[in-house]
Amino acid sequence: MSDDPLPPSSPTPASGRPTARTAAVIPAAGRGVRLGPGAPKALRALGGTPMLVHAVRAMADSRAVSLVVVVAPPDGAGEVKSLLDANAVPERTDVLVVPGGETRQESVKLGLDALPPGYDIVLVHDAARPLVPVDTVDAVVEAVRDGAPAVVPALPLADTVKQVEPAAAPGAPEPVVATPDRSLLRAVQTPQGFDRATLVRAHETVTDDVTDDASMVEQLGLTVVTVPGHEEAFKVTRPLDLVLAEAVLARRRLNDGF
Numbered sequence: 591m592s593d594d595p596l597p598p599s600s601p602t603p604a605s606g607r608p609t610a611r612t613a614a615v616i617p618a619a620g621r622g623v624r625l626g627p628g629a630p631k632a633l634r635a636l637g638g639t640p641m642l643v644h645a646v647r648a649m650a651d652s653r654a655v656s657l658v659v660v661v662a663p664p665d666g667a668g669e670v671k672s673l674l675d676a677n678a679v680p681e682r683t684d685v686l687v688v689p690g691g692e693t694r695q696e697s698v699k700l701g702l703d704a705l706p707p708g709y710d711i712v713l714v715h716d717a718a719r720p721l722v723p724v725d726t727v728d729a730v731v732e733a734v735r736d737g738a739p740a741v742v743p744a745l746p747l748a749d750t751v752k753q754v755e756p757a758a759a760p761g762a763p764e765p766v767v768a769t770p771d772r773s774l775l776r777a778v779q780t781p782q783g784f785d786r787a788t789l790v791r792a793h794e795t796v797t798d799d800v801t802d803d804a805s806m807v808e809q810l811g812l813t814v815v816t817v818p819g820h821e822e823a824f825k826v827t828r829p830l831d832l833v834l835a836e837a838v839l840a841r842r843r844l845n846d847g848f
């Protein structure tokens with residue numbers, strides 16, 4: 591929990607200014623092909639606890655978030671419900687589970703469709719980013735509360751990036767065509783935060799394949815803004831990421847004294 595947490599989503603804040611209620615949608619329906627064979631990625635253990643449970647707790651740790659909608663593997667919603675019943679999340683947070691779709695985009699849309707009325711801010715957070723710190727979550731919510739229609743946590747790039755001509759055959763050399771100015775590029779993470787009406791409109795309007803929700807809002811012609819991301823919000827994608835995630839968790843547990 592942050593030292594100076596955001597006030598809970600509530601219609602009666604001390605300031606008198608209505609505070610929009612915030613829900614988080616967690617797409618968790620992916621298979622995790624790049625992680626290698628095994629259970630769906632969100633259900634794989636990290637420090638003995640499924641990655642999805644870490645991700646749900648990461649959202650629920652923010653006092654701003656009062657509902658979490660988990661988008662489960664299409665045939666695994668029952669299993670995910672039981673899993674979440676058996677693993678504590680703070681009582682002030684409600685949890686809903688719905689089945690997901692074939693793509694991340696479809697899964698997010700199914701999560702959005704299941705959102706009850708009364709939540710005006712929506713976070714979309716990958717189950718595959720189980721270790722995002724609460725301060726990052728709070729910074730995203732705060733920027734949306736301050737009026738941004740779409741907010742992404744972002745980090746500068748450590749590597750030089752090349753644009754290439756795609757290889758003629760797998761493994762063949764790829765001609766480099768450009769070296770973009772790295773200082774203008776950012777790697778973006780989740781949770782991405784949205785004014786709900788904007789995110790719903792984006793999902794109803796944009797039909798291109800995209801890799802994140804903010805790019806759908808960009809396609810509506812609206813401005814997406816960044817807040818500082820966090821190294822520990824990295825996405826568990828390949829086997830080495832799991833090794834790093836275990837190390838980060840072990841360090842946290844050592845620091846917390848258990």
Ligand SMILES: Nc1ccn([C@@H]2O[C@H](COP(=O)(O)OP(=O)(O)OP(=O)(O)O)[C@@H](O)[C@H]2O)c(=O)n1
Pocket residue numbers: 616617618619620621622623624625631632661690691692693694695697698715716717718719825826827
């Ligand atoms: N049909 C899908 C595909 C992905 N996701 C979710 O989107 C997030 C980001 O996706 P990624 O890390 O690419 O996960 P996978 O699609 O599972 O990975 P891979 O491409 O290696 O199979 C994950 O939390 C994943 O569960 C989803 O809800 N529904």
Ligand SMILES: C[C@](O)(CO)[C@H](O)COP(=O)(O)O
Pocket residue numbers: 694716778779780801802803825827
């Ligand atoms: C949403 C995301 O995590 C932002 O970095 C990313 O775009 C997901 O991409 P993936 O292709 O599903 O790994």
